[in-house]
Amino acid sequence: MRIRLLPPQLANQIAAGEVVERPASVIKELLENSLDAEAGAIAIDIEQGGLSLIRIRDDGRGIHRDDLPLALSRHATSKLETIADLTRIRTLGFRGEALPSIASVARLTLTSREHQAPDAWSIEAGIADVPAAAKPAAHPPGTTVEVRDLFFNVPARRKFLRSERAEFDHIEETFSRIALSRFDVAFRLSHNKRVVRDLPAAGSPAAPLERIAGLCGELFAGSVIEIEREAGALRLTGWAGLPTAARSQADLQYFYVNGRIVRDRVVSHAIRQAYEDVLFHGRHPAFVLYLEIPAETVDVNVHPTKHEVRFRESRLVHDFVFRTLHDALAKSGPRMAPAAAGHGSRPQAAWRGDGQSNIPLNIAESAAGVYSLLQHVMEDLGAAAADIAEPDASGAPAAPGTQPLGRPLAQLQGVYILAENTRGLVLVDMHAAHERVVYERMKQSIRDGGIKSQPLLVPLTISLSDREAALVEDNRAFFAEIGLDIERLADEAVVVRAVPSLLSQADVEALVRDVVADIREHGGSRRLDERMDALLATMACHGSVRAHRRLSLPEMDALLRDMERTERSGQCNHGRPTWIQLDMKELDRMFLRGR
Numbered sequence: 338m339r340i341r342l343l344p345p346q347l348a349n350q351i352a353a354g355e356v357v358e359r360p361a362s363v364i365k366e367l368l369e370n371s372l373d374a375e376a377g378a379i380a381i382d383i384e385q386g387g388l389s390l391i392r393i394r395d396d397g398r399g400i401h402r403d404d405l406p407l408a409l410s411r412h413a414t415s416k417l418e419t420i421a422d423l424t425r426i427r428t429l430g431f432r433g434e435a436l437p438s439i440a441s442v443a444r445l446t447l448t449s450r451e452h453q454a455p456d457a458w459s460i461e462a463g464i465a466d467v468p469a470a471a472k473p474a475a476h477p478p479g480t481t482v483e484v485r486d487l488f489f490n491v492p493a494r495r496k497f498l499r500s501e502r503a504e505f506d507h508i509e510e511t512f513s514r515i516a517l518s519r520f521d522v523a524f525r526l527s528h529n530k531r532v533v534r535d536l537p538a539a540g541s542p543a544a545p546l547e548r549i550a551g552l553c554g555e556l557f558a559g560s561v562i563e564i565e566r567e568a569g570a571l572r573l574t575g576w577a578g579l580p581t582a583a584r585s586q587a588d589l590q591y592f593y594v595n596g597r598i599v600r601d602r603v604v605s606h607a608i609r610q611a612y613e614d615v616l617f618h619g620r621h622p623a624f625v626l627y628l629e630i631p632a633e634t635v636d637v638n639v640h641p642t643k644h645e646v647r648f649r650e651s652r653l654v655h656d657f658v659f660r661t662l663h664d665a666l667a668k669s670g671p672r673m674a675p676a677a678a679g680h681g682s683r684p685q686a687a688w689r690g691d692g693q694s695n696i697p698l699n700i701a702e703s704a705a706g707v708y709s710l711l712q713h714v715m716e717d718l719g720a721a722a723a724d725i726a727e728p729d730a731s732g733a734p735a736a737p738g739t740q741p742l743g744r745p746l747a748q749l750q751g752v753y754i755l756a757e758n759t760r761g762l763v764l765v766d767m768h769a770a771h772e773r774v775v776y777e778r779m780k781q782s783i784r785d786g787g788i789k790s791q792p793l794l795v796p797l798t799i800s801l802s803d804r805e806a807a808l809v810e811d812n813r814a815f816f817a818e819i820g821l822d823i824e825r826l827a828d829e830a831v832v833v834r835a836v837p838s839l840l841s842q843a844d845v846e847a848l849v850r851d852v853v854a855d856i857r858e859h860g861g862s863r864r865l866d867e868r869m870d871a872l873l874a875t876m877a878c879h880g881s882v883r884a885h886r887r888l889s890l891p892e893m894d895a896l897l898r899d900m901e902r903t904e905r906s907g908q909c910n911h912g913r914p915t916w917i918q919l920d921m922k923e924l925d926r927m928f929l930r931g932r
Contacts, residue, residue: 360386360387365514366435368393370436371395375397376479378396378525380393380394380524381525382394388488388495390483391483396479401451408436409440411437447483450476459471459474508528509533516548519596521539523536523538534552546558571628571654573661577626577665580622583620595629601646608662609622611663613867666905740897743756750885753766753767754893767888777904790821792834801830801850805857816852820836820838820840874910
């Protein structure tokens with residue numbers, strides 16, 4: 338067959354397939370245009386799940402009368418002028434494809450008025466890729482885009498759409514993503530002439546979290562750590578859910594790069610690693626986070642939907658996101674998400690710990706002691722690695738108003754500690770709590786003493802690809818930091834001469850291959866940290882106070898104080914909660930007091 342040009346309408350419909358998948362795709366493109374036009378208020382009207390009508394009105398800058406036909410032409414935009422602009426994109430849209438793509442599969446009307454213009458003008462998209470002439474219209478400053486009968490001329494695409502309710506669910510999710518990106522903009526969403534969401538622009542410091550609560554739920558809003566950290570040109574802000582507010586699905590995860598919501602493997606890996614030590618198996622963290630980064634260091638022109646980005650310094654971004662969240666989770670202190678207590682959606686009073694301090698446990702005080710303990714536990718995993726803390730010299734428990742976890746009252750069935758604080762009753766799983774205390778103490782000792790290497794009796798040669806061997810050669814300093822003495826032996830081989838002492842019994846070849854794969858994919862690796870943490874977690878489990886052991890009140894008090902000084906003490910090493918709070922109102926409600 339001969340090569341021929343496609344008809345313009347068919348070419349547009351093919352291009353539309355990359356941008357317009359369903360009604361929610363139209364909403365996304367049009368809302369991004371409104372935000373780029375500096376709108377302060379946006380109203381979205383939907384009928385029949387977006388199949389019948391999508392109307393978006395904003396109070397943005399508006400479009401010049403003479404530019405209306407260009408707005409419906411492909412590759413026409415006000416957001417780019419030169420190739421250099423493509424390397425530092427600061428707008429959400431820039432391709433100039435949204436309106437013509439939508440117009441090729443729906444009946445589109447564009448009405449706009451610039452703020453200084455005396456009149457508004459309206460234009461309808463033409464069937465043959467030629468828009469009709471603009472005509473006068475009544476309209477306030479800003480722009481309205483009206484899209485009717487989506488896919489009326491592409492019935493095959495229409496058949497793949499789901500029910501009205503399902504399509505509107507997608508629209509609501511898209512609306513939430515956009516609304517969470519700009520708290521300074523007011524949004525209103527209506528479906529079949531009924532207002533579903535009405536979000537005023539943020540007028541106070543508390544307003545963003547109120548919007549979070551409305552869109553993500555009171556439970557999440559009451560169970561978050563506020564994030565704010567800046568390092569060089571990078572800045573991360575937002576809210577990270579407490580581990581106990583984790584979800585069974587990854588359905589409450591919003592990450593924005595320069596105001597654009599993205600899905601990125603580097604970022605996802607960093608967040609997953611930050612939570613790995615505190616999440617229960619199979620659970621997913623919840624978060625709404627915003628990364629600000631110089632526009633020239635991130636490529637947003639990777640995919641037509643602009644959901645993916647590429648970072649110039651991916652390792653730098655990965656480490657910054659990981660370290661920020663890891664530190665925030667460590668310093669969040671012993672506070673409980675409402676979900677774990679199972680009583681409504683009241684926010685838990687925040688208490689920030691002061692990091693780790695000296696914990697009076699009979700755990701080794703130095704790295705050498707930890708290594709000795711490791712050998713002991715490896716020989717007999719049933720042996721206790723630590724005893725419960727001894728009380729202070731006075732023997733007097735703390736008063737309930739001076740410590741977040743309160744004053745111990747009693748022990749229940751040798752499993753739970755009952756304590757009283759200013760809010761009411763605290764229940765502590767003593768084994769889970771002490772397990773975390775022991776675990777964190779061991780990790781700190783390892784960090785203080787550094788990662789010690791153990792030479793292999795026989796150096797191990799590993800065959801790798803030329804690219805992987807070169808990567809090892811380029812990262813020898815990093816391997817040395819994590820206790821691996823490794824160097825390139827040939828074009829496609831490396832030799833390992835020493836490994837971390839804690840992992841001397843591990844499968845060294847598999848470990849090296851995993852670390853190399855991590856560096857290739859993410860620019861770095863925490864594979865050794867993960868394996869050492871897993872070993873320490875096993876030790877801590879066997880070395881912590883066992884269930885059904887009777888403790889005295891001073892011993893219980895010492896454990897509560899240790900928890901308050903220990904990072905991540907709200908969860909055990911397996912991600913289960915270590916304590917819950919029942920306040921007086923909850924207790925009164927259980928016993929029907931005041932009724």
